Amino acid sequence: MQYAMMIYAEPGYAEALPDSEREAVLADFAALADDARCVAAAQLQPAEMATCVRVAGGRTLMTDGPFADTKEVLGGVILVEAADLDEVLELAARVPVARYGGVVEVRPVVAR
């Protein structure tokens, strides 16, 4: 059985920590990513880099910024490799929730 662990945090929390604690945080994340049970792990770029995609009447609508949570909740995570933002936005528009009133938020992963 696979599980997704969704990580919510206050932006910049790690930067505010003393150096030694921050290093411990990074080491803990690295250990989790290296754990044999971990399938894929990704750190996302800041929320300002987000683009939201909806499909209405067959048209793809995009807006700048992260998804402001209303009654919808995070229902899944798909990690993809794409050449540029246009390519991933096309994939996002194919996620079914995008045409049923839901939103797909696209955010680049921090490169390692």
Added chain:
Amino acid sequence: MLASLVGFLGDFDKAEEAAQEAFAIAAERWPESGLPANPGAWLVTTARNRAIDRIRRERTLSEKIHLLPVPEIVMDVMDEFDDTVIKDERLELIFTCCHPALPLEGQVALTLRALGGLETAEIARAFLVSEETMKRRLSRAKAKIKATGIPFAVPAAHLLPDRLDAVLAVIYLIYNEGYSGRVDLGAEAIRLGGVLAALMPDEPEAHGLLALMMIHHARRRARFSGEDLVLLEDQDRSLWDHAQIAAGRAVLDRAVALSGRGAYVIQAAIASLQTAEQIDWPQVAELYQRLAELTGSAVVELNRAAALAQAGDPAAALRAVDRLDLDGYLYFHSTRGELLRRLGRDDEARAAYQRALELAITTPERRFLTRRFEEL
């Protein structure tokens, strides 16, 4: 120049830096050696070479350069260069700046900065924000382009219609900022529209938007008398720029020849009809009808009704207006007031003007409505 550098370097900041360096070198060299045969090409090539030097030093960025290795070019040989050798990448730049994943205000600022060549301080003044705010807005947009991989490319054919709509919307937004008094932005939008129409000669809507802006712009000096708004029928036509109207009509003809049926082409056709000696109001109403079908906009329906009234049927116009759900809209009430007045229903007309006055914000609007109210 910037477009070519951004295309080459894939990075806004580096392109701007390289351009500045090239200008500095030119300022030093040209007074002594004289102007090169082709200053534009000289600047681009110099900027490119400077950028390559810098990137070679930085090493890690070398994979970001699309065109490496570039042959070493000796400064003196470059004078032989022709502008056509340098690839025009302004179209790619337009689509990058107007990418809908960027905030709209960022798209507008970036387009003016990168394609219009306006200084950050000028853009800040035009949008009534501090230079610091505008600087942040620009760097945020540039950071998002870089961090999210917004491509420097003309979108694929299946994406092009939507993406072209976004570009046209940005240019029209810039134009409308200029229309409310800041003439320089209006002229800048027309220049950008001209660049887009030249780069996409087969896109009727690009020509439609350009024609629309030109015909409107040609009437700008007649729209105000002092502080007061002057309606189309009362405008002093000698203040119109007739050469610009003719040029706008020629652009419209091109759009129509391309079978243009889009919203900008229709609006340009309406603007063109309204500059005729005898305005063909039934034809204007017909075009508004088509525009309403296209946009589903109640405001367009209101304009159609106003055209019907001008065509001589105020009763039909009032019936059309009363079907609209626009209670919070000033021009809904002022149009109703005008129609009721023409039908001799003065009490109802006064009530409608009263409601319009409650919604009016600017002084010229208030003065205009008060005058109409008192004339009853």
